[in-house]
Amino acid sequence: MTQQRYRKANPLIATLKQQGIQNLDVLNAIASIPRDQFIAEALAHKAYQNTALPIGQGQTISQPYIVAKMTEELLEMPQKPQRVLEIGTGCGYQTAILATLFNEIYSLERIQSLQFNAKRKLHALDLYNVSMKHGDGWRGWKSKAPFDAIIVTAAAATLPETLLAQLSEHGRLVIPLGTTTQHLYTFDKHKDKVTTTRLEEVKFVPLVEGDIQF
Ligand code: SAH
Secondary structure (H helix, E strand, O other): OOHHHHHHHHHHHHHHHHOOOOOHHHHHHHHHOOHHHHOOHHHHHHOOOOOOEEEEOOEEEOOHHHHHHHHHHHHOOOOOOOEEEEEOOOOOHHHHHHHHHOOEEEEEEOEHHHHHHHHHHHHHOOOOOEEEEEOOHHHOOHHHOOEEEEEEOOEEOOOOHHHHHOEEEEEEEEEEEEOOOEEEEEEEEEOOEEEEEEEEEEOOOEOOOOOEOO
16 A cells, blocks of 8 residues: 555545544545545546545445445444445445455445446455355345345335345344435344334435346
8 A cells, every 4th residue: 555545545534534433444444445446537536535426327436434434334233244245336445445344245236337347446456355246236145145244335215125134143234225315224133133223314326126237
C-alpha cells in the first residue's frame, strides 16, 4: 500500500470517523483498498469523496460511509463471521473490503458484465478468497449455505425470506428495505428466533428480481 494512497484516503477516513464509524479494522480496510480502481478513469478524481458514483448499467458504487457502516454491523457480531454472502457485487468495492476482513466471501450479481469486471479487479488486488456467481440474489446461494452473515447492497421492497433461511444458527442479515423511503435493517437469528433492528435511512438502487445477461 502506497503512502500516496493513504494521503488520498485520509480526509475520507476523517469524514467517516466524524459520521460515527469507530471500528479501526473497517477504517483500515477503507484506507487500504484503492477505490479509484473500481470506477471509470473520468470519475477517479472523485474516488475519495464520500459519495456514490455511477459504474454503468444504471448501477452505482456505494457511498463509502454506507460500506463502512454495513461492514461495521458484521464486525460487531458477538462472534466474528467466517463465511459472508454479499448480494449485489456491482463493481466489487464492498466485496474487496469484506475480503480483507473475513475468511470466505461469496458474492452474487445479476448483471454478468459487472460480475466479470469485479472479478478482474479483485484478482488485480490479489484478493482470492472470494467466490462469485451470476445469479438472482433473491434466491441466495443455497449450495454454499449456511452463511454466518449476509449483506445485501441493493434495497429490497420486502424481506427476502430465502436469505434468512440461508443464515447459520446465530447469523446476521444486513439489508436495506423499502422503496421510496428505505431503512437499513439487521436481522439476527438465534436458532429459531429472529430479532429485527431498524437503523438509519438509506438510499440504494433496487434489488431487482431475476438475473439478466449483458
Ligand atoms: N456492492 C456494490 C454496490 C453495488 S449497487 C459496491 O460496492 O459499490 C447494487 C448491485 O446490486 C448492482 O450491481 C445490481 O446489479 C445488483 N443487484 C440488483 N438486484 C440484484 C439481484 N436480484 N441479485 C443480484 N444482484 C442484484
